[in-house]
Amino acid sequence: MASLTLDGLTKSYGDVAVVKSVSLEVRDGEFLVLLGPSGCGKTTTLRMIAGFVPPSGGSIRIGDQDITRLPPWKRNAGLVFQSYALFPHMTVAQNVAFGLEMRKATRSEVGPRVAEALRLVRLDGYGERYPRQLSGGQQQRVALARALVIRPDVLLLDEPLSNLDAKLRLQVRLEIRALQQQTGLTTVMVTHDQEEALTMADRLVVMSDGAVRQVGTQSDLYERPADLFVADFVGRSTMIAGTVTDPGAFRSDGGLVLTCPAAAQLGPATLALRPERLTLGPAARGLDNHVPGTVSFVSYLGAMLDVHVRLNGTDHVVVQIPNKADGLAPAVGDTIEVGWPASACLVFPRETA
């Protein structure tokens, strides 16, 4: 068990940089999630840690040992693939024993450790089956047992849940998290599913275009997104384009004059609003910003309603309200007041292209 350090890690194919100088510190026992849209470089980063992709620059360290140039079979990393990648010609027990045999463990040692690993993933008694005789969720747990049994320095998870159906995914998420905490393994997981990332991680790394956009806890990313990309990618936001005209004053392209935090930088900007931080109806009047609008669309999400409100010809917002089923829900065409405090405004300078 050890910490994992990436220092200026870079990967280019010809002129195309897919990972641009990524520096991260994964603390001993920490669960770090690399989150980003497909093609953002998160999988390439993980494959560099595993040793399958040689970095173009930078270094990787486990504890104090530089492993940048070590081949995969000399790194002590446990890897779980999206496709599980179980050995189809071996039984479950043989799959789990493989890594121990490679480490020249004695026969008397292998049996109990395989049994222990299978017990850990609640698959005791399945040792003699072949992978094809197991369900997707069970195969996933075998893959996890196979990675855990070698007592790796780091556990690497490459979209481990995306081949499972939705219901199972919720359950396995919690199981993996519990296992990780139980074993205290330093873990890096790659995913494009933000909900998955938010429930499992100690800290998250948001990547796009090969670069790290923000590193932080769930609330760091949600409450204080570093840029527009993070605000848009983590959670939901509705965007209003405009300009910060004076400290604390935002003028939208549609002509609304709004109060925003005084710290916002002057100049062209985008205002991001979280749908659940907005208030509808008469209660909106007491807030820093309140604007009349027309309900253009209501989408029914079960526990919640998404109310789309058009404020003028250009600007519109989405407001999320609880579904109280009291018959007072706004209907399309209603004129309604929308309000929010200045603190709910996330203002980002418009990136000049």
Added chain:
Amino acid sequence: MAHVSQRPVGEPGNLTAAGLLVPATIFVAIGLMVPIAILFRYSLNAFVPGKLMVDALTVANYVKFFTDPFYLQVLWRTVRVAVACTFFCLIFGFPLAYVLARTQSRYKNLLVMAIVLPLFVGNAVRAAGWMVAFGSKGFVNATLMGMGVISTPIEIMYTETAVVIGIIAVNMPFMVLTLQSVIEGIDRNVEEAAFSLGAPPMTMAMRVLFPLALPGILAGVILTFILAMNAYATPVLLGGPKFQTMGPLVFSTFAQQNNWPFGGAVSFVLMTVTLILTIASTLLIRRRYA
């Protein structure tokens, strides 16, 4: 749509399936089974010089084959050459097939074409070209002697080595293409999983890649072995008149000696030995890796 038959092809009572099977079946029956049956019957006949074939029911032809050291030597030589060719095709072919299966290169199709291309040149044409190149006054010897590397021509033509090399060259594409298609079906992540669990490349290959490629290895071995056992043009042209193997022996017994009963027996020995060795190698490989 509910009443439209969704029966898979091949289910009993399906006329379409029968219709699909019949032409090939008739062709195989008439083109293969009948001649083989006739051949077998001939091999039990007697050969009387002057009268050629005489109706009989005797195993004399088989006894003759298995008691004459000359014929036994021809059989042993054929098996030896075929085993060597198959072995080298597998050893050289596997890495090539692996690279071909795993390459991300945009020239992959070109590479596959390069493997297939030799098949466009017939065996006889190719062997004739080699005769020109490797003869004692051929291109290779002339060049080496001209450069002063050697003083007397190297004996390449009319040796077992020449025949083995010739057959390997002919059979290699069959081995490579068979292996490639099977290796392509193996999840690359499975190899990576083995690496990450601590297996160096050779260990990974022995424990994971070969066992999973086994169906392809078997198919490639069977295919190239049968082709090598029955090779005709290559041993005749590159081996010369003294280098007798079973394929040419069948032909000369029939066509030059007009001894149909013995020719039938030689054919059946060749077929049976090929079959037995194929089955034996299949069992051996299966036991080794599965």
